[in-house]
Amino acid sequence: MAATEVIVLGSGFAGLETAFRLRARAGEDAVGITVVSDRDDFLARPGTVRLPFGAAEAPLHVPLAGAFRRRGIGAVIATVEGIDPGRGQVHTSRGRMAYDKLVIATGAATRPEEIAGLAEHARSIAAPGALHQLGADLRRAAQDARHGRLQRVLFAVPPGNHCTVPLYEIALMLDTWLRRRQLRDRVELAFDTCERSFVEAFGPKMHALIAGQFAARGIEGRTETTLTEAHERTVGFADGSGREFDVLATFPPQVAALGCAELPHDDRRFLRCAPDTCAVTGHPEVHAPGDAGDFPLKLGFLAMLQADAVAGAIAAELHGTPPPARPAPVVRHVLDMLDDAAFAEVPLVADGGPGRVDESSARYRVGTGAFWRAGARLAEAALSARFRLGLPFRASTGWAALDRSPCGSVPHHA
Numbered sequence: 001m002a003a004t005e006v007i008v009l010g011s012g013f014a015g016l017e018t019a020f021r022l023r024a025r026a027g028e029d030a031v032g033i034t035v036v037s038d039r040d041d042f043l044a045r046p047g048t049v050r051l052p053f054g055a056a057e058a059p060l061h062v063p064l065a066g067a068f069r070r071r072g073i074g075a076v077i078a079t080v081e082g083i084d085p086g087r088g089q090v091h092t093s094r095g096r097m098a099y100d101k102l103v104i105a106t107g108a109a110t111r112p113e114e115i116a117g118l119a120e121h122a123r124s125i126a127a128p129g130a131l132h133q134l135g136a137d138l139r140r141a142a143q144d145a146r147h148g149r150l151q152r153v154l155f156a157v158p159p160g161n162h163c164t165v166p167l168y169e170i171a172l173m174l175d176t177w178l179r180r181r182q183l184r185d186r187v188e189l190a191f192d193t194c195e196r197s198f199v200e201a202f203g204p205k206m207h208a209l210i211a212g213q214f215a216a217r218g219i220e221g222r223t224e225t226t227l228t229e230a231h232e233r234t235v236g237f238a239d240g241s242g243r244e245f246d247v248l249a250t251f252p253p254q255v256a257a258l259g260c261a262e263l264p265h266d267d268r269r270f271l272r273c274a275p276d277t278c279a280v281t282g283h284p285e286v287h288a289p290g291d292a293g294d295f296p297l298k299l300g301f302l303a304m305l306q307a308d309a310v311a312g313a314i315a316a317e318l319h320g321t322p323p324p325a326r327p328a329p330v331v332r333h334v335l336d337m338l339d340d341a342a343f344a345e346v347p348l349v350a351d352g353g354p355g356r357v358d359e360s361s362a363r364y365r366v367g368t369g370a371f372w373r374a375g376a377r378l379a380e381a382a383l384s385a386r387f388r389l390g391l392p393f394r395a396s397t398g399w400a401a402l403d404r405s406p407c408g409s410v411p412h413h414a
């Protein structure tokens with residue numbers, strides 16, 4: 001048995017990057033690693049935005065059994081039911097497990113019930129099944145439009161969602177999808193968000209880019225419009241206004257997927273943790289990278305940066321060295337519009353509270369270019385290939401390789 005037993009909960013971006021990077025830094029005699037997850041694969045969620053437009057789902061599921069075997073990592077397929085930090089135990093559907101170090105990477109779930117009627121009348125974009133249903137709704141709307149009935153598709157970002165950018169992506173993709181079918185003039189597209197600006201977490205340059213895209217494509221966009229209720233064909237907003245729709249797409253309010261009453265958490269059950277190491281407040285032996293933690297922006301890219309920090313901190317403790325310094329996070333994101341793509345590099349402020357954009361940084365840049373579509377697909381393929389082999393992705397260096405490619409110069413947006 002290894003000197004230290006690490007249990008990692010979840011096989012998403014944060015859990016796998018933590019497990020594979022830790023294994024790359026410490027052998028089986030130094031650390032035992034076990035991943036506990038309710039699924040036996042990795043779901044490459046960013047690619048799921050293409051599902052409503054006919055993309056295949058199978059390539060987005062990466063099998064993991066071979067990767068775990070190759071890297072000497074234990075795998076338990078089970079549902080985590082609770083954590084007992086006092087005893088250092090995890091309670092699962094297959095029994096109890098003891099840990100020296102625990103990494104809670106169980107991600108986020110959605111809670112559409114927070115808004116009256118949302119669960120019944122809106123399509124969520126949070127999971128592949130719902131995205132297939134959204135695709136069926138959009139095909140039906142296209143059919144009705146073809147038969148001369150004007151259609152209205154509404155996208156709404158409600159309060160409590162910490163990952164708004166994919167909904168913009170789907171709205172912009174839909175515009176291109178309809179144009180390619182010569183149906184765009186028969187389908188009205190509207191986008192209402194409770195945010196103060198479009199993709200608020202990416203700052204003013206991204207707002208300008210999205211506003212420009214909406215204007216050019218004839219998408220009616222509104223900010224600071226808080227959705228309060230949804231009915232069969234209408235929605236209501238906090239300012240008393242309303243809208244009619246034929247299809248309503250949303251990314252509902254988020255909460256932590258796993259509730260841990262015994263650990264400090266915010267009102268959405270996200271675990272309170274240190275921004276640099278994701279160590280849970282008052283529990284240095286427990287880390288919560290990715291969507292499970294209380295960082296206010298939830299993205300796979302950030303989840304992997306956080307996982308790298310967690311693996312670095314655990315490895316440093318094992319080796320008796322100081323934890324590696326962690327620079328302020330820089331988010332990189334490609335937003336696919338089918339006919340074009342937007343790229344954003346967004347440095348976040350290190351000491352001004354998490355999730356705020358460092359607007360003065362020379363690295364803060366956004367731009368457009370169809371080549372970013374290919375770049376993003378390349379990064380997705382590289383991530384899946386590395387996870388399939390049980391290797392960490394190295395979120396920052398993986399994207400840095402793209403920087404050095406011919407498509408790497410990003411024009412600054414006005």
Ligand SMILES: Cc1cc2nc3c(=O)[nH]c(=O)nc-3n(C[C@H](O)[C@H](O)[C@H](O)COP(=O)(O)OP(=O)(O)OC[C@H]3O[C@@H](n4cnc5c(N)ncnc54)[C@H](O)[C@@H]3O)c2cc1C
Pocket residue numbers: 009010011012013014015036037038039045046047048049078079080081105106107108125126127163166257258289290291292298299300301302303333334
């Ligand atoms: C449509 C869509 C598009 C997106 N596009 C992008 C993008 O382009 N770029 C980007 O950076 N981010 C994107 N995101 C966000 C990104 O997917 C998440 O931020 C990321 O998945 C978070 O990683 P995670 O490892 O923390 O959680 P997850 O990926 O959600 O993984 C959680 C893991 O825990 C497991 N689990 C949960 N509960 C339990 C339990 N009780 N017991 C056992 N196992 C459990 C799950 O099965 C899963 O394996 C997108 C999200 C969506 C919905």
